[in-house]
Amino acid sequence: MNIVMAMRSMLFICLLLAVIPANSSMAQDLVEMKLLQFGAGNTFRPGDPTGIEIELTSRLDSDQSVWIQWDHETPDGDIFAFGRSVLLSPGQPRSTWLYVPLPPDTNLQSTGRIRARDIEDDQPRDDIGRLQFQVMSSLPRLVPRDQSLIGVIGTDSAGLEAYEAESLFQNDIDIGGEGTTVSTLSDPSKLPDRWTGLRSFDSLIWTDGSAELSPSQEKALLEWIQRGGHLIIILPQSGNVWSLGSGEDGPLGAIMPSAPQPRDDVLMYKVLEDLVKHPPLPDLQQTIPAQIFRSEDGQFDAAPSADGWYPTWSLDGIGTVGVQRHHGKGQLTLLGVDVASKAIRDAALRITPGQATMTEHVPEGDLFWNPILARRIDTPPSQAIDQLKALNRINQKRPSQWLVDDTLILAEISDRKEFGSILMIGFLLFIIYWIFAIPLSWSILKTQKKPQLSWIIFVVNIAVFSIIAWVTVWFNRQNDTNVRHLTVLDHVHGEDQQHAVSWISLFSPGYGDYEVKLSEDETNVLLPWEAIDTGFGRFPDSRETIVDIDEHSNELTIPSRATTTRLRADWRGPLTESNWGDMLRMDNQSPVHVIRNSDGDAIGLRGTVESLLPDTMVNGQIILVDRAQPLPRSPEMLDGKSQLWVRQSHSGRMERKGWIWALAEELPPGGTIALNQLKLNDEENDLESSIRIQYGSHSRNLGGGFEAMTHSDRLQALQALSTYHQLQPPSWITVEAQRGQIGRNWSILKREIGHDLDLSHWMSRPVLIITGFLEESELPLPLLVNGDLELQSEGLVMVRWIMPLPEE
Numbered sequence: 141m142n143i144v145m146a147m148r149s150m151l152f153i154c155l156l157l158a159v160i161p162a163n164s165s166m167a168q169d170l171v172e173m174k175l176l177q178f179g180a181g182n183t184f185r186p187g188d189p190t191g192i193e194i195e196l197t198s199r200l201d202s203d204q205s206v207w208i209q210w211d212h213e214t215p216d217g218d219i220f221a222f223g224r225s226v227l228l229s230p231g232q233p234r235s236t237w238l239y240v241p242l243p244p245d246t247n248l249q250s251t252g253r254i255r256a257r258d259i260e261d262d263q264p265r266d267d268i269g270r271l272q273f274q275v276m277s278s279l280p281r282l283v284p285r286d287q288s289l290i291g292v293i294g295t296d297s298a299g300l301e302a303y304e305a306e307s308l309f310q311n312d313i314d315i316g317g318e319g320t321t322v323s324t325l326s327d328p329s330k331l332p333d334r335w336t337g338l339r340s341f342d343s344l345i346w347t348d349g350s351a352e353l354s355p356s357q358e359k360a361l362l363e364w365i366q367r368g369g370h371l372i373i374i375l376p377q378s379g380n381v382w383s384l385g386s387g388e389d390g391p392l393g394a395i396m397p398s399a400p401q402p403r404d405d406v407l408m409y410k411v412l413e414d415l416v417k418h419p420p421l422p423d424l425q426q427t428i429p430a431q432i433f434r435s436e437d438g439q440f441d442a443a444p445s446a447d448g449w450y451p452t453w454s455l456d457g458i459g460t461v462g463v464q465r466h467h468g469k470g471q472l473t474l475l476g477v478d479v480a481s482k483a484i485r486d487a488a489l490r491i492t493p494g495q496a497t498m499t500e501h502v503p504e505g506d507l508f509w510n511p512i513l514a515r516r517i518d519t520p521p522s523q524a525i526d527q528l529k530a531l532n533r534i535n536q537k538r539p540s541q542w543l544v545d546d547t548l549i550l551a552e553i554s555d556r557k558e559f560g561s562i563l564m565i566g567f568l569l570f571i572i573y574w575i576f577a578i579p580l581s582w583s584i585l586k587t588q589k590k591p592q593l594s595w596i597i598f599v600v601n602i603a604v605f606s607i608i609a610w611v612t613v614w615f616n617r618q619n620d621t622n623v624r625h626l627t628v629l630d631h632v633h634g635e636d637q638q639h640a641v642s643w644i645s646l647f648s649p650g651y652g653d654y655e656v657k658l659s660e661d662e663t664n665v666l667l668p669w670e671a672i673d674t675g676f677g678r679f680p681d682s683r684e685t686i687v688d689i690d691e692h693s694n695e696l697t698i699p700s701r702a703t704t705t706r707l708r709a710d711w712r713g714p715l716t717e718s719n720w721g722d723m724l725r726m727d728n729q730s731p732v733h734v735i736r737n738s739d740g741d742a743i744g745l746r747g748t749v750e751s752l753l754p755d756t757m758v759n760g761q762i763i764l765v766d767r768a769q770p771l772p773r774s775p776e777m778l779d780g781k782s783q784l785w786v787r788q789s790h791s792g793r794m795e796r797k798g799w800i801w802a803l804a805e806e807l808p809p810g811g812t813i814a815l816n817q818l819k820l821n822d823e824e825n826d827l828e829s830s831i832r833i834q835y836g837s838h839s840r841n842l843g844g845g846f847e848a849m850t851h852s853d854r855l856q857a858l859q860a861l862s863t864y865h866q867l868q869p870p871s872w873i874t875v876e877a878q879r880g881q882i883g884r885n886w887s888i889l890k891r892e893i894g895h896d897l898d899l900s901h902w903m904s905r906p907v908l909i910i911t912g913f914l915e916e917s918e919l920p921l922p923l924l925v926n927g928d929l930e931l932q933s934e935g936l937v938m939v940r941w942i943m944p945l946p947e948e
Contacts, residue, residue: 171206171228171256171269172197176235177330178280180337181291183323185283187244187892189667191237191337193330194254194271198228207257207264209686210238214668217678218699222687225259239336239689241667241708244285244546244892248276264686285545285892287319288865289340290513294347295326298374298480299415302505302519315872316517317888318864328352334689335363336665339710339896343370343513347480351381351391358391363663365395366468367639367712370901372512375400377429377478384442395467397443400431400476403458408487410455411477415503417775418782420490428483431476434460443474450905450947452512453477462512464905466944468712469630469639471901473512479503498784506786507773511795514904517869518791524784533874542835542889544857546671548849549893552626552936553645553706621654621928622647625919625935628858628897631723633943637712638723641896642921643669644707648700653683657695657924658709659717664694669708709921717922718929721754721809724910724941732815732908732943734766742766742797745815749910751807753939757912759855760803762818763827763863765796765903766945785873792869796903798827807912832868835860835889855913858897858938860889862911865900899940906945913938 177193184190196208209223222240238254256269283289290300303320323341325331328348332338333356341364353361365371373382383390385399406429409422433443434451436459443449443463452473453462461476478484479502488502498521503509505519528534627642648654658666683699698705715722726732732747745764751757776787785791801818819825834856849857860867867889899909919933 169256169269170199172199173254173256173269173271175271175273175278178275178278179340180332181323181325182278183281183283183289183321184242184246185287185289185340186242186246186285187670188340189239189241189336189665190340191239191332191334193235193237195233195235196226196228196256197233198230200228200230203227203229205259206268207259208236208238209255209257209264210240211253211255212240212668215670215678217682219682219684220668220687220696221255221684222689223264224688224690237332237334237337239334241669243670244672246275248280248282250275281321281323283321283340284319286890287321288342288895290320290322291325291341291344292322292347293325293328293331293344294349294480295324296347296480297322297324298345298347299501299503299505300345300509302501303517305501305519305522315520315870317867317869318890329354331357331360333357333360334693335360335367335663336693338364338369341369342895342898343372343901346371346373349376349381353391362392362394362467365470365472367710368469368896370471370473370513372473372475374475374478374480375431377481395465395472397433397447397449397463397474400433400442401435401440402429403432404429406430406455406458406477408484410458411484412488414453414455414772415479415484415508416488416499417504417507417773417786418498419488423487426487428477430455430458430461432459432461433463433474433476445947448944452904466632468635468637469632469942471904479508498782511768512904513865514795514900514902515865516792516794518786518872520785527784528873535872535874539870540887542857542860542887543892544861544889544894545892546673548854548857549626549643550671550673551849551854553624553643620649620932621925623919623923623931623933623935625933627920627935628938628940629723629920630940630942633726633941636714638715639712640709640921642709642711642919644709644919644923645704646698646707646925647704648698648925649702650700651702652700654698654700655695655926656698656707658711659694659713659922661713662691662694664712665710666694666696667708668696669706671706709923711921713922715920718920720918720920722752723939724749725752726943727812734906734945740767742820744820745818747815749813749815749941751809751811753809753914755809755914755917757807757914757939760807760813760910760912761859762801762803762813763798763909765798765827765905765907767906768796769793788873788875791873792871794828794866798903799825800827800830801825803912813910831863831866835867835887859911861891861894861897862899862940863903864889864891864898866903899942902942902944906947908943908945910941911938
């Protein structure tokens with residue numbers, strides 16, 4: 141009977157625990173907390189800095205500022221408490237955001253801890269609330285590390301769902317290459333208030349009809365764009381919710397154009413021709429409102445080229461309805477036609493008698509969005525896949541893959557020479573000790589006929605070699621702070637500041653705390669970095685470090701135990717802060733420009749680029765991207781009928797013409813690149829063909845379990861990451877003449893790191909990009925350790941010089 145009662149009690153306790161919410165505080169907490177979002181749009185990617193939105197409710201007697209922190213535990217066992225001060229009123233719920241770098245193995249079963257603490261003398265003190273939560277408690281969406289992320293701000297995805305449609309990956313048919321997740325942020329007021337909360341997104345498409353932003357959210361968006369994000373705003377059909385023409389008084393006003401010219405008589409069929417490959421028969425009566433940025437006759441211009449604007453979408457007889465400009469390293473695009481509207485979708489899907497449905501997504505991704513987002517993949521409807529299977533025109537060959545993951549970074553920031561020399565010394569000492577302690581000592585004692593002294597000699601050997609080992613370690617130990625790094629350093633021509641992402645291995649000698657600071661700009665971010673490997677285990681003396689995300693996101697206090705700490709730095713500012721040197725620069729006496737023929741086609745480059753770099757640049761590469769393809773993607777024709785899929789020559793194509801050259805020689809400091817020597821030869825230097833040959837025909841699995849990357853492979857991988865969405869997509873469809881054949885060999889590159897290194901969004905417009913590497917160069921960032929800027933550092937620097945070219 142007692143056993144039965146005990147089992148019933150245990151069952152009751154288990155049921156009670158099961159119904160306690162995983163994301164709510166206990167009743168006795170003075171501050172109750174609830175997890176609202178895990179990641180912006182309740183979407184997160186492991187290994188990325190991620191924000192969580194939490195709701196706070198105070199049970200305190202009066203208004204009071206409390207400290208809210210997210211405890212991030214490193215593989216060493218130390219705690220970095222990322223937090224902020226929040227003013228709470230009794231009984232009034234308030235939401236706030238916290239940001240932390242997620243470990244690369246984070247999953248839906250992972251747990252976290254949020255703490256509320258009172259503040260005394262401006263320092264967090266005792267706990268007054270605690271939230272233990274499981275990631276799955278907010279029902280978030282996990283984005284795999286090898287997928288890209290697009291955010292839609294609004295309730296309509298404007299056809300972007302085509303990039304993650306199941307038809308792209310059904311039955312192991314890989315059409316997309318890299319998967320893409322489209323996350324919907326239906327309420328703009330739920331956007332993060334720091335740019336780090338947006339860093340996972342390649343681009344954000346604003347389809348919402350309102351533009352309500354808090355000052356902190358507006359600042360976060362501007363900073364995210366400046367650091368490489370691409371914001372695309374679809375203007376609504378009526379009204380001026382973005383207050384265009386109001387200057388800096390409107391939302392994002394610092395980078396917005398003047399007010400466009402509204403028109404309500406734009407014929408719908410003219411718009412549909414640019415949105416879908418199979419538009420219905422023209423309805424000459426149906427019109428749609430549009431915002432015109434430039435009139436076709438040139439009499440009106442709300443987005444002048446002098447202010448950096450470039451036309452991205454024009455309608456014949458109407459004018460420019462899409463414009464783009466760069467802001468820092470990122471892009472802002474405005475579309476004057478509401479392509480997410482129900483009116484456009486209904487018109488595109490209108491079926492006439494005797495006609496089958498040939499469109500699934502409006503607008504179609506590969507036709508409309510690829511040129512804007514600078515992507516190459518096909519987005520066929522599911523019916524197209526079924527029909528091609530029936531025709532035996534699906535490539536059955538499985539691709540070989542590159543895998544670019546954490547090992548690329550680890551190989552560059554590990555102190556291989558130091559570790560190898562210490563390991564060799566230790567091995568030699570052990571061999572010598574073994575020879576002396578056993579065979580040599582025993583042989584001498586046996587010769588002297590004194591075997592009874594063997595234990596004494598053995599102990600003496602141990603003592604002597606212990607002293608030798610201690611002295612050896614003492615004289616070979618590192619006494620200075622040392623940095624190994626991998627840095628990608630960018631400069632946009634005409635900008636005053638540079639941008640850099642750096643992975644750092646910081647050796648701090650001795651024991652204690654080291655104050656590490658990344659420049660004086662608090663928008664810069666310094667975070668602990670974790671690879672998929674978890675290191676050598678936890679230290680027994682775990683320590684807590686407080687990080688104020690509002691005022692000191694560029695600072696960290698590093699617990700030191702004479703070991704290395706891995707960090708990631710996101711920096712922008714002038715290189716003069718670090719005294720490292722300068723970048724590639726255009727020679728003002730020989731300005732860079734494109735030579736064109738009477739048809740406007742590029743036939744040559746002129747100008748000179750000079751190196752003000754502190755070291756010799758190797759593996760130099762030049763990319764020129766020019767005009768858009770003369771014809772849009774169009775469907776294949778069979779027996780005089782238009783098919784659901786694009787013609788094979790248009791499948792996976794680049795949307796702009798481009799060329800690429802490798803520098804034949806190293807570029808020393810003070811050296812120059814004479815662009816007039818470059819020939820725009822389509823046979824030898826065509827960008828699309830060169831990328832296909834360079835990255836699309838490998839059979840090795842670089843960075844995977846079969847073969848480790850060499851240093852040369854790593855340089856090539858960094859170049860590939862810089863143009864990732866312009867790499868050759870999967871060759872999934874065969875030509876009509878190959879019907880029934882297996883298909884050709886092909887390979888793709890998968891990335892788990894470096895999503896924010898992609899410069900492809902620059903290739904949605906004419907641009908000149910020069911890249912190269914500086915081997916064993918000092919750290920170019922202004923990193924201060926205990927206030928000291930003069931650090932011993934060396935590592936690999938990839939430099940990337942970007943020059944936006946004017947419109948043709």
